[in-house]
Amino acid sequence: MTLGQIPTRTGVVGGGQMGAGIVHALLLAGSEVVLLERDLTAAQGAAERVRRSCGKSVERGKIADAAEPMGRLTTTTDAVDLAACGLVVEAVPEDEQLKRETLQRVEAVIADDAALATNTSSISLDALATSLRRPERLLGLHFFNPVPASKLVEIVIASATDEAWRERAVTWVRDGLGKTPVVVADSPGFASSRLGVALGLEAIRMLEAGVASAEDIDAAMSLGYGHPMGPLRLTDLVGLDVRLGIARYLERELGPRFAPPQLLVDLVEQGHHGRKTGRGFYDWTKESTV
CATH class of the missing domain: 1.10.1040.10 (N-(1-d-carboxylethyl)-l-norvaline Dehydrogenase; domain 2)
Structure with a gap:
């Protein structure tokens, strides 16, 4: 199911500065968002970052109030809660082994027709894909800070990424998030x-x-x-x-x-x-x- 051009239910793993910004963007696109964090304290901190970010959107006149989008946010420490998401974006720190483990953990619970994305700003997607059961659905969605204000999302295509997922990602970014997609091949540092x-x-x-x-x-x-x-x-x-x-x-x-x-x-x-x-x-x- 999709809401406009974004899956009605999406997930983000990691609620740091970038992760919270991605959650904010998905909420403003109308999606229900599940935010996965390592523990309850981290989850509470991530939710507060999203709340502050939504508050700034209210101050700038982008949305009427923060309560409605925040009402569509769920925080969790259990990856199983991502099972119904049509898109999950990994936004953990820039460490290759950590990202490998995170992507494997997410892939184990999401549906076969769900997209798996990484927000990495430099790590090879081909390297990350080697540990996945279905590497053809992995792609890069490299957001820029601050995410709510940034107009750009770099879509990174790995060697195994299926063309259908590439097309969906472009549509999600352009029509769902209202940002400009730039498509690049997997290479060190991308563009x-x-x-x-x-x-x-x-x-x-x-x-x-x-x-x-x-x-x-x-x-x-x-x-x-x-x-x-x-x-x-x-x-x-x-x-x-x-x-x-x-x-x-x-x-x-x-x-x-x-x-x-x-x-x-x-x-x-x-x-x-x-x-x-x-x-x-x-x-x-x-x-x-x-």
């Missing part, structure tokens, strides 16, 4: 992460070398090239730890041009991960919005 990380790493190297301040480097890209946000501020928003993980993966797959700058490594080791910790290349303790 967005590969280009975005390359720009971000070079900006960090420039800051490290004293070429200019973070503010001026970002202004050069925002005002000179029309980027809505400079690469250093964007890295703070994405998370320095996330960017470091992707850079190390791309370095292994594509070579030393993606080697992370020492400044990035040092900041992550010091616990400065960007906006979520209050400090990265900027001080976020005095800012409430991006």
